[in-house]
Amino acid sequence: MSDYVITEQHSQQSFTCKQDEFVLKAMENHGLHAIAVGCRGGGCGVCRVKVIAGSYECARMSKAQVSTEQQQQGYALACRLKPTSDLIIECSPSPLAITGLTGVAKAKPKHTEVIK
Template sequence: MTKNVVTILDTGETYGCAREENLLDAMVRLGRKGIPSGCHGGGCGVCKIHIVDGTWRGKTMSREHVSSDEEARGIVLACRAYPSSDVTLKVLGKMKKAVCRERKYGLV
C-alpha cells in the first residue's frame, strides 16, 4: 500500500497516510498528536485544517464548520479529507492553541 507523506507545519511532524485513509485517522493510528482529534465523523470541527500544498479528495464537509468557499481553498476537516499526493497542512480547529503550546514547550 503506497502512502503519501503528510507534513503538519504547526508541529513539524510528518507521517504516512494511505489514499484510503483520512488524514486524521492515519495520524491517530500512528500515535501522533499534531491535529486535534474530536468526533472523527465531521460533526465537531475540532480537526479543521488548511491544506496549503498537495491534492486531496474529500467526503461531505459539515457546512456548520467548513463553508463551500473554504473547502474550495483547501480548508477542510481532517477526518473528511483523503490525500491524493503528499500533503502539507496547518491546523485551524478549535484546539489549535493546545497544539501550538505543546510544540512550544516540547510536549509533542
C-alpha cells in the same frame, strides 16, 4: 496503493497515510497528536486544517464547520480528508480545540424536569 507523507507545517510532525485512509485516522495510527481530535465524523470541526500544498479528496463534511467558500480556499476536516499526493497541512483549530477538547466530543446531558 500509495502511501503519502502528511506534514503539519507548524509542528513539523510527519506521518504516512494511505490513499484510501482519512488523514486523522492515519495520524492516530502513528500515535501522533499534530491535529486535534473531536467526533471523527465530520460534524464538530475540531480537526479543521488548511491544506497548504498537495492534492486531496474530501468526504462529506458539515457546512457549518467548513463552508463551500472555505473548501475552495483549502480548508477541510482531517477526519474527512483523503490524500491523493503528499500534503502539507496547517492546523486551524476551532474554539473547541482551543479550549482543550482533544478527545472524542461528548454530548452534554439533557436536563429533564420531573413534574409531579
